[in-house]
Amino acid sequence: MIKIENVTKKFGNHTAVDDISFEVKKGEVFGFLGPNGAGKTTTIKMITGFFKPTKGNIHVNGFDVLKNPLSVKKSLGYVADEPLIMEKVTGAEYINFIADVFEVPPETRIKRAEKLIEHFKLKDFIENPISTYSHGMKQKVSLISALIHNPDLWILDEPIVGLDPESAFILKKMMRNHANEGKTVFFSTHIMEIAEKMCDRIAIIGNGKIVFIGTVDELREARGNETLEQIFLEVTGSESEKIDFSYLD
């Protein structure tokens, strides 16, 4: 589904992603973890074709992201970590626009959109301009429009933070169902507990390098009796446990 081989991304002299390789398979919910600035969004933007890798190859659903960019984009649904750009149109207009781009037939899009709008409790707001929406409501419109063409691969950048508990529960269930149908969900998160409950496998990135790939159980086994928080801090090279806060006294 996703194959990343020796991928590096530099911004000027700064190496944001440093020679990473991993694969995400069909039927997996795959979590991509790492601290702020570790390189998660940069990696996701290379997979989805916004950023060109400085080095290395990425294949999505068998297509090379540089050689077959359209086939790649058609086969995935992407929810970015940033709010929607089109603020003056309504949620319904935005979803319809994206459905046009992906050539979703009218009956199919109405059926899918109605269900998704109902699940995410947006019915009363969908005809209002996006500029009036809360952050979580914008996130929901972004999700609905990413799923309206029923893509095999979902790529979600921090999808759960910002959603209310009921919507987060529904989304997590949708992610699991999608993988159970033999399709794939790749999502980024900072939160180990979400990864533990949701993911078949995870990759942890720290300072642009992959520091762990496997299941959360394998990570626990390798680290003994530590809490997930401790494990995360250690594998990402954090020194936070040593901080002396006595200066606040």
Ligand SMILES: Nc1ncnc2c1ncn2[C@@H]1O[C@H](COP(=O)(O)OP(=O)(O)OP(=O)(O)O)[C@@H](O)[C@H]1O
């Ligand atoms: N367009 C850009 N130009 C220059 N530097 C960038 C750009 N995008 C990202 N970076 C840098 O690349 C590094 C990785 O950033 P990235 O956004 O991928 O991190 P992240 O893991 O997604 O972090 P967060 O959890 O905070 O969202 C950071 O040092 C960031 O400043």
